[in-house]
Amino acid sequence: MKALLIYPDYPDTFWGFRSALKLVDKKASEPPLGLLTVAALLPADWDLKLIDIKVDALDDSDIQGADLVFISAMSIQKDSAKDVIARCRRLGVKTVAGGPLFTTCPEDFPEVDHLVLGEAEITLAPFLEDLANGAALHIYRTDRRPAIRRSPLPRYDLIDIHQYATMDLQYSRGCPFDCEFCDITSLFGHKVRTKSTSQVLRELQNFYAMGWRGTVFFVDDNFIGDKVRLKQDILPAIIEFMKARDYPFGLSTQLSINLADDPELMQLMREAGFAGVFVGIETPHEGSLAECGKVQNEGRDLLDSVARIQKAGLEVKAGFIIGFDSDPNTIFEQISQFIAASGIVTAMVGLLNAPRGTRLYQRLSREGRLRQEATGDNTDCSLNFVPKMNPSTLISGYKQVLKSIYSAGPYYDRVGSFLKKFTKAGPRRRLGRIQRKDVIGLFRSIYTLGLRGNSRRQYWRLFFETLFLRPQLFSLAMTYAVYGHHFRSVYREHL
Numbered sequence: 312m313k314a315l316l317i318y319p320d321y322p323d324t325f326w327g328f329r330s331a332l333k334l335v336d337k338k339a340s341e342p343p344l345g346l347l348t349v350a351a352l353l354p355a356d357w358d359l360k361l362i363d364i365k366v367d368a369l370d371d372s373d374i375q376g377a378d379l380v381f382i383s384a385m386s387i388q389k390d391s392a393k394d395v396i397a398r399c400r401r402l403g404v405k406t407v408a409g410g411p412l413f414t415t416c417p418e419d420f421p422e423v424d425h426l427v428l429g430e431a432e433i434t435l436a437p438f439l440e441d442l443a444n445g446a447a448l449h450i451y452r453t454d455r456r457p458a459i460r461r462s463p464l465p466r467y468d469l470i471d472i473h474q475y476a477t478m479d480l481q482y483s484r485g486c487p488f489d490c491e492f493c494d495i496t497s498l499f500g501h502k503v504r505t506k507s508t509s510q511v512l513r514e515l516q517n518f519y520a521m522g523w524r525g526t527v528f529f530v531d532d533n534f535i536g537d538k539v540r541l542k543q544d545i546l547p548a549i550i551e552f553m554k555a556r557d558y559p560f561g562l563s564t565q566l567s568i569n570l571a572d573d574p575e576l577m578q579l580m581r582e583a584g585f586a587g588v589f590v591g592i593e594t595p596h597e598g599s600l601a602e603c604g605k606v607q608n609e610g611r612d613l614l615d616s617v618a619r620i621q622k623a624g625l626e627v628k629a630g631f632i633i634g635f636d637s638d639p640n641t642i643f644e645q646i647s648q649f650i651a652a653s654g655i656v657t658a659m660v661g662l663l664n665a666p667r668g669t670r671l672y673q674r675l676s677r678e679g680r681l682r683q684e685a686t687g688d689n690t691d692c693s694l695n696f697v698p699k700m701n702p703s704t705l706i707s708g709y710k711q712v713l714k715s716i717y718s719a720g721p722y723y724d725r726v727g728s729f730l731k732k733f734t735k736a737g738p739r740r741r742l743g744r745i746q747r748k749d750v751i752g753l754f755r756s757i758y759t760l761g762l763r764g765n766s767r768r769q770y771w772r773l774f775f776e777t778l779f780l781r782p783q784l785f786s787l788a789m790t791y792a793v794y795g796h797h798f799r800s801v802y803r804e805h806l
């Protein structure tokens with residue numbers, strides 16, 4: 312059996328980092344981990360080829376050369392997924408689709424031959440069995456959650472890892488919390504399921520053996536969902552692994568703000584090589600936190616929590632949401648001021664949207680306020696429901712926030728003040744080895760931002776200040792300059 316696995320394209324979003332990727336000679340920010348895992352679950356004697364459309368062009372001959380095409384996608388990839396499916400139908404090749412997009416709205420894809428929904432560790436095997444017997448059904452689904460300790464090593468050998476900015480590793484699925492706007496719990500449940508220590512080490516060793524020296528992103532929904540296991544098993548094992556190999560990777564992940572309450576956990580993460588964490592702060596307005604059920608953020612001094620994590624030597628990146636029913640008219644200034652005061656450089660501020668599968672979607676549907684499907688890009692200024700606030704006030708206020716945090720002046724100021732704090736915190740960040748691609752990236756950034764950009768003055772100030780005062784953070788400073796270029800280009804498009 313010849314199977315072609317296709318990862319559809321996606322538009323330029325906050326997370327796509329397209330403008331930044333060009334400068335560092337990468338084609339995509341993250342590899343298609345779901346498809347790589349599915350590939351590992353397919354029969355060993357199948358002939359597999361994977362095309363990530365962000366990285367390689369998809370030719371008709373690729374489709375025609377396959378017996379079966381597998382597609383996995385998120386909602387942001389819907390248009391491209393539809394296009395791929397239509398091409399397969401036109402060329403007479405059967406399709407198999409799975410992943411979050413298809414699992415949350417299978418009824419939107421009657422044209423797919425086989426929908427294999429939910430977690431592939433459960434639904435793929437019966438599909439393959441039926442396929443072998445010539446009796447594959449249109450749809451396979453389950454409400455059960457597999458123990459991911461049986462999940463295989465993702466088939467990273469199917470892609471050119473050097474085309475990506477990070478490598479992805481999933482240690483756990485599920486989140487104990489229940490935020491109203493989030494579809495993670497409907498997809499993966501509240502019970503946190505984890506891989507074994509040896510699975511995690513095997514995946515890290517695989518990256519090492521493949522020659523990867525860069526960022527490894529733990530894509531878990533909430534990395535600290537099971538703190539006890541992390542502290543007792545996983546982090547000590549990662550520390551040993553990283554020390555023995557002289558810290559070949561910089562680690563990052565996403566997690567909840569209650570990390571700030573656990574100094575021991577922060578210390579272990581730092582020792583393991585974690586340099587940054589993404590935290591869902593959502594909003595500094597208590598009423599809105601209560602409305603969306605973000606209990607872990609309620610009743611705490613959020614600025615202080617962020618400062619504690621930063622002080623432990625972990626950079627905080629954060630997500631914010633505007634558009635809750637409880638948001639006051641002052642929410643725009645509140646969020647801008649919070650971001651400026653926190654020193655969070657990478658702040659993703661989005662408009663509230665209600666994706667299918669969320670409690671928010673159900674509530675708004677009951678209240679008759681849903682208008683359309685969410686686009687999957689919460690920074691594109693679209694709303695899929697009728698907000699309580701006047702929509703034009705909401706959208707223009709939102710645009711003001713984007714301008715206030717990503718215009719070159721305030722952005723570079725934030726970078727400068729963060730780097731000062733970060734130096735004082737005495738991080739254990741390693742300088743890392745300078746590779747050819749780093750030098751090329753630096754020259755590209757000098758050309759694009761230092762010689763041709765609109766914020767040349769700020770760029771050169773950051774360049775020389777960091778080079779002379781904090782040389783150990785020079786590479787981080789240049790990364791921020793490149794990120795800022797990307798954020799400004801995304802927001803300019805939306806504004």
Ligand code: SF4
Pocket residue numbers: 486487488489490493494495496532533567591
């Ligand atoms: S903490 Fe994060 S992953 Fe968990 S339910 Fe809330 S938004 Fe979703």
